[in-house]
Amino acid sequence: GAPITEKDVPEYVHLPLVVGKGAAEAASDLLTMLSRExxxxxRVAAAIRIGGRRWDLRLQNGIDIRLPEADPQTA
Numbered sequence: 001g002a003p004i005t006e007k008d009v010p011e012y013v014h015l016p017l018v019v020g021k022g023a024a025e026a027a028s029d030l031l032t033m034l035s036r037e038x039x040x041x042x043r044v045a046a047a048i049r050i051g052g053r054r055w056d057l058r059l060q061n062g063i064d065i066r067l068p069e070a071d072p073q074t075a
Contacts, residue, residue: 020049030055033073 003024004012018027026049034041046058054069067075 016044017046018049019046020052022052023047023049026055036073 018024018030027047030047034044040057043059043061044057045060048056048058050056050066055067055072057065057067059065
């Protein structure tokens with residue numbers, strides 16, 4: 001897809017913010033993983049790609065979940 005520009009933000013406000021080095025390329029796998037855990041997906045405000053190899057999830061309540069690089073879906 002195409003990057004979301006500032007003028008497009010209102011249309012996509014329901015999506016989590018996805019940032020960091022390599023985030024655009026890895027976002028599809030992350031969103032697929034989150035779709036299997038709907039209770040968690042509803043609470044994620046942002047996903048931060050760390051070092052181009054793993055994710056931190058920032059929840060709406062401010063808590064950060066630091067997913068491991070290997071096998072994050074079982075964490």
